[in-house]
Amino acid sequence: MGKSSLDYFGIWMTVIGTLLSVIGTLVTLNMWNTNRGMFFLVFFLVVFGLCMMYFLYKWVKYKRYYNAYPVINRAFSQANGIVNPDIKDSQNLRDDLTTLQNFCSDIAEAFGTISNTQCAVCIKIIVGNANNERAWLETLVRDYNSSRKRLNRENESKKHWLENNSDFSYIFDEHVNHELSNKNYKCNCLPIEPAYINSRLPKWWHNPGDINTYQDKEFPAPSYIVLLHWLRKLPVISNLGNRLFWPLPYRSNIVVPIVPLNTMSLKETRLQGYLCLDSNRSNAFDLEMDVQIMMGIADGLDPSMRKVASKYLSEPEDHV
Amino acid sequence: MLLKYVVNLNNYFFIIITVPIPKRFQMKEEEKVTSDRKFTADYKNGKSTITVVYEGVSNVFPVVMYSEKAMEKVREAQQQLNNERQAVTPS
Numbered sequence: 001m002g003k004s005s006l007d008y009f010g011i012w013m014t015v016i017g018t019l020l021s022v023i024g025t026l027v028t029l030n031m032w033n034t035n036r037g038m039f040f041l042v043f044f045l046v047v048f049g050l051c052m053m054y055f056l057y058k059w060v061k062y063k064r065y066y067n068a069y070p071v072i073n074r075a076f077s078q079a080n081g082i083v084n085p086d087i088k089d090s091q092n093l094r095d096d097l098t099t100l101q102n103f104c105s106d107i108a109e110a111f112g113t114i115s116n117t118q119c120a121v122c123i124k125i126i127v128g129n130a131n132n133e134r135a136w137l138e139t140l141v142r143d144y145n146s147s148r149k150r151l152n153r154e155n156e157s158k159k160h161w162l163e164n165n166s167d168f169s170y171i172f173d174e175h176v177n178h179e180l181s182n183k184n185y186k187c188n189c190l191p192i193e194p195a196y197i198n199s200r201l202p203k204w205w206h207n208p209g210d211i212n213t214y215q216d217k218e219f220p221a222p223s224y225i226v227l228l229h230w231l232r233k234l235p236v237i238s239n240l241g242n243r244l245f246w247p248l249p250y251r252s253n254i255v256v257p258i259v260p261l262n263t264m265s266l267k268e269t270r271l272q273g274y275l276c277l278d279s280n281r282s283n284a285f286d287l288e289m290d291v292q293i294m295m296g297i298a299d300g301l302d303p304s305m306r307k308v309a310s311k312y313l314s315e316p317e318d319h320v
Numbered sequence: 321m322l323l324k325y326v327v328n329l330n331n332y333f334f335i336i337i338t339v340p341i342p343k344r345f346q347m348k349e350e351e352k353v354t355s356d357r358k359f360t361a362d363y364k365n366g367k368s369t370i371t372v373v374y375e376g377v378s379n380v381f382p383v384v385m386y387s388e389k390a391m392e393k394v395r396e397a398q399q400q401l402n403n404e405r406q407a408v409t410p411s
Contacts, residue, residue: 067384094397099403126370128363128385135361135370135385140394147402162370163359172359172372172381271383312393 007116010060017053021046065289068110072297075106082304093312097141100304104143107297111277115284120146120250123258123305125273126162135162140273150249164199167255168274185255186291189282191246192239202247208232243282250278252285253296262300272305371384 024042081099100123108121122142128135136159142150163169172184187193208229224245231241258272275298279285357371370387371378386394 092397093393094400097394097397097401126361126368126383126385127388127391128361128368129388130363133360134364135359135363135383138386138391141398143345144405147405161359163357169357169359172357172370172379269382271381273384309386312390313359 007060009223010056013056014053017049021049023191063093064114064116068113071106071110071113074101074292075110075297077306078103078106078168080302082307093271093308096308096311098142100308101144101147103301103304104141105145107275107277108143108145111279111285111290114286114290115279115281117279117281118145118285119277119279119284120150122146122276123273123301124276126271130242136160137162137165137168137274158199160199164197166195166197166251167276171255171257171271183257184291185253186285186287188252188287189249190248190253191242191282196247205247250280251282253278254285254287254291256291256294256298257307258298258302260302261295272302272309275301363387 016253024046078099103125104121107117111119111121119145123140124137125140126135127138140158141147156185167185170185187196190196204225208225228241228245231244232238234240241251254277256275258275259269277285277290285291326344356374360371360373362369362371363385365387368383370381370383370385372381
């Protein structure tokens with residue numbers, strides 16, 4: 001996402017403020033032997049300036065949320081087109097997927113504005129069959145920008161089992177909490193998350209020292225793996241290798257279940273799927289505020305997902 | 321020049337500079353990994369469930385689970401959508 005004029009203003013204020021602070025401190029130090037009072041005056045002015053810069057940064061950050069809400073409203077008006085036939089008379093599944101893709105694109109744009117990074121949004125659904133006691137996940141739709149970049153990855157035949165992905169299995173974790181409000185997965189730095197598992201992570205990532213993983217199809221240059229192996233052994237900066245050689249296209253993510261918010265437990269409602277938001281940048285999201293917004297969006301998306309399921313995918317609405 | 325003032329300051333107090341290593345350069349502590357959970361999917365049209373067994377306790381969650389046949393329709397629609405998008409977007 002491009003920076004707004006407000007962002008540039010904040011950056012320039014920070015640069016100018018820092019330079020003035022340095023100059024002020026040097027000037028004050030020069031007067032140290034002659035006027036000690038002046039030293040403390042300038043010192044407090046510098047502290048005051050730094051505080052002002054901090055609040056300016058915060059203000060710019062929260063201002064981005066104001067700019068994002070009209071885009072989120074537009075996204076909801078898109079999604080309502082599926083539920084309300086008066087708004088848009090969708091004829092087939094392709095039309096509804098187009099509507100959901102526009103919805104995802106708007107949400108990606110909104111969070112791109114908030115986080116000032118390029119964000120990707122997708123809707124994942126659970127797939128299974130009567131002969132298999134395992135469920136896997138597939139992408140129903142993703143936003144327009146990321147669908148162009150990640151299209152080839154998703155056409156692969158590999159199944160992404162539910163239990164092999166922390167993002168999606170975590171919400172079933174009764175060990176955490178029964179409350180639905182706590183059912184989500186959020187991480188602002190996936191490369192240094194030791195408990196994170198993802199079926200898209202290649203074998204060499206988990207064990208770069210094992211020579212057998214060199215047979216992996218997605219194996220990069222051997223020098224990378226050797227470097228990763230040794231960087232992980234370093235005492236202080238052990239995660240440096242993880243950050244450098246992270247193989248996935250995202251480093252921060254938020255995954256929320258598509259369920260209505262007015263249920264107290266996940267056991268009382270049916271999970272329609274997952275709404276996933278990610279960014280290639282670490283620390284892209286405010287894990288408190290953005291998760292709450294995402295859960296609200298998932299709540300608003302729930303009726304549309306029910307409609308899609310009941311219209312086309314042989315899943316009657318028997319759970320209301 | 322800067323060094324001179326540092327020496328001058330040193331007449332009054334010691335400046336101890338400690339550079340803490342940011343958390344971002346350290347691996348996070350291993351959280352309790354719930355890898356010993358057992359997931360079982362039960363596909364039934366309209367009444368699919370996922371059962372999670374953890375520490376001997378079993379929990380059943382109702383989910384919307386799509387059949388492979390339904391996914392064929394989805395993939396077909398996705399392909400149609402992508403083709404239309406590619407036709408519209410200049411390469």
